[in-house]
């Protein structure tokens with residue numbers, strides 16, 4: 001397995017609308033496994049393909065807690081939220097937006113329809129923290145970052161802070 005390079009904001013790939021996946025082959029399997037390895041290495045709890053520079057509709061998520069076993073992950077291909085209810089507001093960060101975390105409004109419970117790595121249709125219902133992860137990663141497939149959910153004032157302050165951080169990195 002290969003640890004992939006994570007693209008960071010303002011990389012334009014993070015703003016693209018990802019393309020649907022229609023070929024379910026060994027290459028897709030390998031990409032999913034590499035994305036999972038990259039996610040656990042980061043460490044993070046979810047990773048979307050655009051974050052490693054591939055603008056396709058696939059995400060991987062840490063599924064250890066749900067399966068009660070460490071290192072278990074799930075790949076969701078062409079995921080789509082088909083039902084959502086409730087509200088929650090919890091702290092979020094993003095591997096593509098280092099250094100920043102913020103409270104974000106999300107649905108408390110979502111049902112996601114997707115295909116597994118064999119192309120078979122599946123459905124999963126998630127609540128609480130796991131529901132946040134799914135909503136965050138699916139956003140990435142639409143070029144949306146958690147910053148976009150903040151008020152414009154807060155987003156402005158965050159981007160200023162981030163720009164300063166980027167400049168420090170370059171020095």
Ligand SMILES: [Zn+2]
Pocket residue numbers: 093094095096136137140
């Ligand atoms: Zn993210």
